[in-house]
Amino acid sequence: MKMIEVRNLKKDYRIAKKRTGMMGSLKHLVMPRYETLEAVKGISFQIHEGESVAFLGLNGAGKSTTIKMLTGIMKPSEGTVRIMGKDPFLNRIENARRIGVVFGQKSQLWWDIPVIESFRLLKNIYSIPEEQYTRNMERFGEILGLHDFLSQPARKLSLGQRVRADLAASLLHEPPILFLDEPTIGVDVTAKQKIYEFLRETNSKKKTTILLTSHDMKDLESICQRLLILEKGKILFDDTIDKLLKEYGGEMTLEEIIIRLFEHEADHITG
Amino acid sequence: MKKYLAYIRCGFLEGCAYRSTFITGMLANFIQAVVLYYVWKSIFTYQEAVNGYTWEIMKQYVFVAFLCNSVFSMGFEMNIAERIVKGDIILDLLKPLSYRGMLFFRMLGTAGLEFAATFVLIGSVYLSVNGLQYLSGTRTALFLISLFLGMGVKFCIQYIFSLLCFYTDNSYGVTKAREILTNFFSGALIPLAMFPGVLREIVKYLPFQGIIYTPCCIFIGTFSVEESMISIFLQIVWIVVLGLLGSLLGKKAFGVISMYGG
Numbered sequence: 001m002k003m004i005e006v007r008n009l010k011k012d013y014r015i016a017k018k019r020t021g022m023m024g025s026l027k028h029l030v031m032p033r034y035e036t037l038e039a040v041k042g043i044s045f046q047i048h049e050g051e052s053v054a055f056l057g058l059n060g061a062g063k064s065t066t067i068k069m070l071t072g073i074m075k076p077s078e079g080t081v082r083i084m085g086k087d088p089f090l091n092r093i094e095n096a097r098r099i100g101v102v103f104g105q106k107s108q109l110w111w112d113i114p115v116i117e118s119f120r121l122l123k124n125i126y127s128i129p130e131e132q133y134t135r136n137m138e139r140f141g142e143i144l145g146l147h148d149f150l151s152q153p154a155r156k157l158s159l160g161q162r163v164r165a166d167l168a169a170s171l172l173h174e175p176p177i178l179f180l181d182e183p184t185i186g187v188d189v190t191a192k193q194k195i196y197e198f199l200r201e202t203n204s205k206k207k208t209t210i211l212l213t214s215h216d217m218k219d220l221e222s223i224c225q226r227l228l229i230l231e232k233g234k235i236l237f238d239d240t241i242d243k244l245l246k247e248y249g250g251e252m253t254l255e256e257i258i259i260r261l262f263e264h265e266a267d268h269i270t271g
Numbered sequence: 272m273k274k275y276l277a278y279i280r281c282g283f284l285e286g287c288a289y290r291s292t293f294i295t296g297m298l299a300n301f302i303q304a305v306v307l308y309y310v311w312k313s314i315f316t317y318q319e320a321v322n323g324y325t326w327e328i329m330k331q332y333v334f335v336a337f338l339c340n341s342v343f344s345m346g347f348e349m350n351i352a353e354r355i356v357k358g359d360i361i362l363d364l365l366k367p368l369s370y371r372g373m374l375f376f377r378m379l380g381t382a383g384l385e386f387a388a389t390f391v392l393i394g395s396v397y398l399s400v401n402g403l404q405y406l407s408g409t410r411t412a413l414f415l416i417s418l419f420l421g422m423g424v425k426f427c428i429q430y431i432f433s434l435l436c437f438y439t440d441n442s443y444g445v446t447k448a449r450e451i452l453t454n455f456f457s458g459a460l461i462p463l464a465m466f467p468g469v470l471r472e473i474v475k476y477l478p479f480q481g482i483i484y485t486p487c488c489i490f491i492g493t494f495s496v497e498e499s500m501i502s503i504f505l506q507i508v509w510i511v512v513l514g515l516l517g518s519l520l521g522k523k524a525f526g527v528i529s530m531y532g533g
Contacts (some may be wrong), residue, residue: 045525068361071361072364073361073364073365073528074528075525075526075528092364093367093368093369094367096364096365096366096367097367099365101365103361103362106359106361106362107362108362108365108508110281110284110285112284112285112288112289112336113281113285113288115286117280117281117284118281121277121278121280121281124273124274124276124277124365125277125366125367125368126274127273153288253466257519
């Protein structure tokens, strides 16, 4: 079953073209100039049920933009997105029920009230049955070690604790699709291991489809089988990680291959 | 519905989280109400009546208007505006419920505590100044309905203003502009009956009077029961109109979400 279907997806941003210096700022105030930036330049791909796919690309390659369009919070400039057969932007509320999202740089936990209250709220928002809620809270609590800080407000958590709690929050309603945008940012090695273990289990047992972006190769290799490399808004590579390793003779690590790939691409563009 | 009620609870807990902010806020409210009272008192020592308003009416109006204005104050609105500017709004949009509905109930929860405390505080000040002589059961009941509808009108206006933050980064400017506009045209500072001719006419055709002036006049009795009914109906009309306008503008605004990078 096709969980995610993307066809010729494009996103343009209109950004202010600011000039430098004092005169430049004044000029911009009177007569602002804008330019169009093509963040995503027509990409197409499909993801099936139970797949775990990693999005890889340099800063500004269009990864987060694509995720935002897939989750239905941003309107594509062109092209179509189908999440389980439906347009996520037009069916935002329906789509939100089927997906779980973690943005590593943001938190959905309430800043000033105990973490457990955020979870209780999610239980009501998604109408999670009592039995499912207790079961998941126990399982997540154990694997991710949440029990120590559930009564603390989110502002008192360390970054690693916060990310773990956010991960649990995104999976409480057992969504068939999970989007993770840099979920291990600022997380220590042991916490990372816990997160990997947790995600692998969710992926294999629950058949949850996972789409992940990260700059950490360890993340990608530990969680995902398939790799989608984005470069300047276009797809550079779309196949399994194993295949990429084989193509380069099986001697190099993923990180070395990626560095070479991007260097080669840069040469190609400048030369 | 249950999911929206859950937001009242969280909003309430959030409101309780900062005890000292709450206490100082209340103290500031109290001082402000008392100052307003004395300002009007001194005005009326030089003049018997202003456009039909006497000191008898005014010493009720000051406190009732203050109570009406204390619901849905500016703090929470700033918070929403900032979430839009910073891009945190995407987390709210990822939830399977209406964004506006969520805001309303969350705000209701946060405002609940503040309103209850103001109600007790300003209520007792009102009673110690005016006693029970002006109170009437029917008018109080109509007042409470009108007060609730006034909150609706205020919320609709706040929502429309917050959408402006999709186009500008200045969340403080947007919320401050909204506050000044509503404070002046709703009758929070000066009863609308005291406005000079043309302005008085204009204000009649604006939605702002429904926030404070309408419930105040109903409570004090400057509106007859029939007039009260008509103005309550007008409040409902404005909620519908502003609500539709908000939906329309919301559709446009959500289409321009474009947080590049973050």
